[in-house]
């Protein structure tokens with residue numbers, strides 16, 4: 225049982241982690257979630273819509289910890305991987321549910337040149353920098369402000385200082401999560417900088433639409449005719465290759481596990497799927513359906529839409545089966561998948577990739593929508 229302080233909607237209420245399907249109105253409530261090791265107080269927010277769908281988000285890393293959504297019989301279940309406590313997230317999370325920045329995905333050798341200056345970032349993934357560095361936006365406490373309105377929303381703000389994790393420029397990032405009437409979680413990012421910098425923000429929810437087991441039988445459609453193949457350290461080679469005729473062709477809906485063990489050099493490098501797909505987008509910045517995932521036993525369906533040009537599909541290959549998640553249960557290998565809308569990995573070092581440079585006076589915008597539904 226948790227004590228929630230209602231901000232909009234219901235007054236003070238006690239809510240158990242089992243949420244009734246008949247919740248009356250949309251609301252947002254808040255509870256204290258403890259302190260970080262450095263003593264900063266952190267909260268957990270609960271966003272609910274009139275369908276009884278509930279998303280819990282913490283201002284620690286902007287982390288989506290729970291998302292209760294109906295199956296085809298209206299039964300609510302949690303569709304994201306995570307932990308019960310803040311301490312577990314701090315102790316070592318494989319980026320469960322968090323916001324990712326300043327630069328999502330990998331930068332080769334943690335090094336890039338911008339306007340003639342070379343910048344060196346901390347290395348945290350073999351020879352490379354992953355997801356912003358040793359203390360990315362997933363490990364910081366954001367300032368949270370619930371936003372009133374017909375749909376519950378939470379505005380998170382973080383100011384990343386000039387030089388933080390090696391990146392230039394004071395960067396102000398706003399991330400607004402909205403739980404919509406149609407059971408989508410919408411994330412709207414905006415950002416500005418006072419010096420030229422690089423930026424690649426994304427969201428790192430691990431989904432399991434069945435709420436348990438592996439994701440091998442989930443069926444994936446990717447709206448991507450091409451991908452960016454990688455080297456053994458998961459840095460793009462710079463090519464854009466067609467997926468047709470390879471285990472990476474998800475343009476026809478296919479079970480994630482159907483070809484994951486195929487003999488394929490790219491699958492070998494990722495230990496399965498861990499690759500950037502180039503989305504078929506009519507024009508840059510246009511909100512586009514990137515992916516759709518369906519799960520037969522529950523009928524749950526996830527659609528991913530974004531304004532970003534690409535999506536990293538990561539199949540939970542590095543979940544070893546040893547980590548304990550919610551309720552102290554071991555998290556099996558490949559029991560969650562991530563679809564991370566973003567720019568291509570290592571863009572700052574790849575002149576032919578769409579630019580990830582943000583300059584003073586420009587406003588960075590990125591919308592990511594995870595929409596849950598059911599199939600018959």
Ligand code: BGC
Nearest residue numbers: 318319329498536538542564
């Ligand atoms: C990366 C994986 C990495 C994972 C961290 C994904 O975005 O592509 O290689 O292991 O994040 O959990």
